[in-house]
Amino acid sequence: MKMTAQVHWAVNFFTVNHSLQLESSPEGTWNRMALVTTAEVCDANPQLIVSGELRALQPVFQIYGRRPVFSGPIVTLKVFEDNVLIREFLEEKGNGRVLVVDGGGSMRCAILGGNPVVQAQNNGWAGIVVNGCIRDVDEINGCDIGVRALNSHPMKANKKGIGEKHVPIAIAGTRISDGEWLYADTDGILISRTELSV
Numbered sequence: 143m144k145m146t147a148q149v150h151w152a153v154n155f156f157t158v159n160h161s162l163q164l165e166s167s168p169e170g171t172w173n174r175m176a177l178v179t180t181a182e183v184c185d186a187n188p189q190l191i192v193s194g195e196l197r198a199l200q201p202v203f204q205i206y207g208r209r210p211v212f213s214g215p216i217v218t219l220k221v222f223e224d225n226v227l228i229r230e231f232l233e234e235k236g237n238g239r240v241l242v243v244d245g246g247g248s249m250r251c252a253i254l255g256g257n258p259v260v261q262a263q264n265n266g267w268a269g270i271v272v273n274g275c276i277r278d279v280d281e282i283n284g285c286d287i288g289v290r291a292l293n294s295h296p297m298k299a300n301k302k303g304i305g306e307k308h309v310p311i312a313i314a315g316t317r318i319s320d321g322e323w324l325y326a327d328t329d330g331i332l333i334s335r336t337e338l339s340v
Contacts, residue, residue, distance in 0.1 A: 180329045183338065190334070199314035199331040203271065203290035206279060207259070211327040212288030214240040214268035215337075218320045221305035222246040223274075225253045225298075231307075232258045236267030240288075240324045244311035245274025251297040254289075256281030263287040269326060273313040288326055 183196070190196035217239050221227055223246070231241055241262070245253045254270065256278030262270060262285075269288030275295035276282060282289055308320040318333055325332040 180325055180327050180332050183325065183332060195335045196338075197316045197333045199316050199333065201330055202292060202314050203331065204293060205328065206276065206282050206289040206291060207269075207285050207287045208283065209269065209286060209288040212240065212269040213323065213325040214238045216318060216320060216322045216324050216333070217241050218244070218309060218311050218318060219305060219307055220244045220309055220311050221253060223248050223251050223253065224300045224302050224304050225255075225258070226301050226303035227305040227307065228254060229258050229261075232262040232265065232267065232270075234265065236262060236265045238266060238268045240269045240271065240326075241267060242271045242311065242313070242318055242324065243273060244313050245272055247292065247313075248274050249293065249295065251275065251299045252277035252295045253299045254291065255298070256285075259285050259287060259289060269324070271313075271324065271326070271331065273311075290326065290331065 184191060184198065187196055217231065219227055219231060219241065221243060228241070228243060243253065252275045254272050254276040259270065259282045267287060269290070272289070272291040274291065275293050276289065276291040277294055277296055277298070279294050310317060310319045312318070316333055323334045323337050325334065325338070
């Protein structure tokens with residue numbers, strides 16, 4: 143069941159500098175997104191906020207990558223100072239999904255670097271949100287994908303392959319489940335239980 147909102151969000155569509163743009167999807171078809179911001183979605187849907195169906199993450203994330211605006215169905219992952227499972231996910235076809243990683247908020251190493259982000263871009267992921275650190279910032283900022291992280295760190299992560307896939311996670315004051323929807327822009331990040339549509 144789809145929720146009612148004032149506008150329709152769609153995977154792999156984005157708006158830059160508040161002007162309507164056309165963007166090619168990874169499959170090569172052209173799509174259009176209605177002009178909308180996360181702030182407008184919140185203003186238009188107070189009942190969804192009160193019910194908890196629409197939540198905003200606390201403003202703790204830095205913006206990286208060339209897509210400041212992105213959205214898609216969520217895939218969750220829980221790891222700690224280990225990036226093996228992140229790499230495995232991003233090697234798969236993204237199909238416009240958003241990988242949301244609970245890295246335990248660690249500021250001791252980076253769990254995401256430039257190579258996996260390039261792979262994610264090429265595999266059609268809409269975005270990556272990391273409750274932890276990234277590195278290779280210049281390379282990531284050159285990628286046509288949305289990335290959010292707490293900060294950058296030059297040290298690399300462990301490679302033990304320890305973590306949990308498709309589990310509920312809690313980051314930035316919000317519980318997030320696999321299959322929910324994420325909407326990000328320069329104002330912040332929203333989580334919705336279902337896809338928002340007209």
